[in-house]
Amino acid sequence: MGSYGFSPIENKGQLLEAIKYTHFKCFKLCKKTLGKYLPVAGNIGIFCHYDDEYRFLTKLREQLTEESDSWQQKYYRLYEPVTIPAQGDVPETVYTYLYIRKPDRHNEVGDVDFVLNNKDYQELKNTLLKGTEIKGIKIFDRPGLDLIKLFDPDIDALSFIGTKNMAENVKARINQIN
Numbered sequence: 001m002g003s004y005g006f007s008p009i010e011n012k013g014q015l016l017e018a019i020k021y022t023h024f025k026c027f028k029l030c031k032k033t034l035g036k037y038l039p040v041a042g043n044i045g046i047f048c049h050y051d052d053e054y055r056f057l058t059k060l061r062e063q064l065t066e067e068s069d070s071w072q073q074k075y076y077r078l079y080e081p082v083t084i085p086a087q088g089d090v091p092e093t094v095y096t097y098l099y100i101r102k103p104d105r106h107n108e109v110g111d112v113d114f115v116l117n118n119k120d121y122q123e124l125k126n127t128l129l130k131g132t133e134i135k136g137i138k139i140f141d142r143p144g145l146d147l148i149k150l151f152d153p154d155i156d157a158l159s160f161i162g163t164k165n166m167a168e169n170v171k172a173r174i175n176q177i178n
Contacts, residue, residue, distance in 0.1 A: 009048075009056070021157075022045075022111070022112060023112060024084075026159045027112075029136070030114055032136065033134070039114065039165075041112075042094070042167065044097075044110060045101055048102060049103050049105075057100045061100050065079065076097060082098075113160045116161050137150055147160040
């Protein structure tokens with residue numbers, strides 16, 4: 001491995017280890033910033049740091065996912081969901097969508113999206129919009145996405161909070177097409 005936690009990932013076993021690692025780091029991040037665990041949206045992202053790694057993981061992702069069932073041509077539905085068993089107080093979690101991010105200079109291993117009910121999400125977002133600073137939490141400023149970002153310099157993973165899980169996102173996309 002290079003100077004990044006899991007990169008370069010060179011086989012399916014290493015990918016699964018990176019998924020498991022990202023899962024537990026993101027749950028740790030969620031508990032550290034919010035004081036509790038939230039349910040996952042159902043997707044997990046693995047971040048590449050090298051071009052060869054990205055090419056390899058894209059080919060591997062094509063073997064593991066349904067190419068025609070994607071959200072934003074980014075998150076692809078896994079043929080076989082990845083289940084991470086419960087460990088300590090972290091609940092068992094099932095991931096149904098996989099995202100492989102193009103190489104960049106950031107050192108995070110990956111990310112997980114969490115879901116918060118609309119009322120609590122709006123309260124948190126409004127608190128942030130009013131200028132209240134909450135350590136490790138900020139509005140994710142990207143057009144077309146309504147998310148809150150969780151981060152910590154001591155945790156090499158990111159998390160995002162939204163109000164929809166992946167099944168709801170995919171259903172909304174299908175309804176827009178029809």
